[in-house]
Amino acid sequence: MGQMIRLGRTERKFTAQDLADRAGISRGMLQRIEKGDPKCEIGVVFELAALVGMKLFDAEASSLARHLKQAEDKLALLPKSVRKPTKAVDDEF
Amino acid sequence: MGQMIRLGRTERKFTAQDLADRAGISRGMLQRIEKGDPKCEIGVVFELAALVGMKLFDAEASSLARHLKQAEDKLALLPKSVRKPTKAVDDEF
DNA sequence: TTGATATGATCTATATATCGATCATTATGG
DNA sequence: CCATAATGATCGATATATAGATCATATCAA
Numbered sequence: 415m416g417q418m419i420r421l422g423r424t425e426r427k428f429t430a431q432d433l434a435d436r437a438g439i440s441r442g443m444l445q446r447i448e449k450g451d452p453k454c455e456i457g458v459v460f461e462l463a464a465l466v467g468m469k470l471f472d473a474e475a476s477s478l479a480r481h482l483k484q485a486e487d488k489l490a491l492l493p494k495s496v497r498k499p500t501k502a503v504d505d506e507f
Numbered sequence: 508m509g510q511m512i513r514l515g516r517t518e519r520k521f522t523a524q525d526l527a528d529r530a531g532i533s534r535g536m537l538q539r540i541e542k543g544d545p546k547c548e549i550g551v552v553f554e555l556a557a558l559v560g561m562k563l564f565d566a567e568a569s570s571l572a573r574h575l576k577q578a579e580d581k582l583a584l585l586p587k588s589v590r591k592p593t594k595a596v597d598d599e600f
Numbered sequence: 601t602t603g604a605t606a607t608g609a610t611c612t613a614t615a616t617a618t619c620g621a622t623c624a625t626t627a628t629g630g
Numbered sequence: 631c632c633a634t635a636a637t638g639a640t641c642g643a644t645a646t647a648t649a650g651a652t653c654a655t656a657t658c659a660a
């Protein structure tokens with residue numbers, strides 16, 4: 415993922431500093447993200463992805479919305495809390 | 508994204524505590540992620556997505572690898588540092 | 601209905617990410 | 631080739647996320 419961000423950045427001839435500024439983060443942070451550090455705010459990574467024109471769910475761009483709608487609908491149906499079955503299942507015998 | 512994680516969780520009948528444990532995070536953290544808080548470690552979010560069987564780049568699962576390879580190849584070609592054009596473009600006159 | 605359990609919300613202490621600066625290295629444009 | 635700008639790496643101070651506990655509420659199973 416970081417690799418693709420970097421690709422997008424260089425393709426667009428953006429300096430690391432430039433892109434960092436646009437995203438409102440430090441150059442060091444951008445470095446970490448491009449290196450693939452998993453301990454970064456997901457929001458920032460997505461922001462960068464957008465800034466360099468990365469299509470996150472690309473071929474399926476539309477499906478995201480579709481999936482989200484389905485998700486909402488399903489959530490409306492599913493039980494609102496997950497209940498663990500009671501362990502006493504008639505062990506008597 | 509958090510919404511889809513939640514969907515996957517309930518569909519699989521996982522308790523919030525259960526899933527949090529499996530991911531090695533606190534229940535509170537899972538709550539924030541399911542709520543869509545952008546200030547979370549991207550690694551954890553992806554871990555959760557995997558745990559509930561979310562196909563991140565779904566229809567395009569294979570394309571991720573493909574894209575990554577292309578990214579590597581392109582990066583090998585592109586200039587290794589981005590250079591801003593010198594401003595002195597013959598303003599004399 | 602009721603009793604038990606999952607979820608939502610909030611707080612504090614602690615761990616840790618982030619910034620900003622700095623230095624060294626590399627690579628490009630001239 | 632050389633000067634300059636971009637990148638890589640590191641450090642201390644600070645802001646902030648995270649864990650863990652706790653309380654309240656909602657919701658399901660029996």
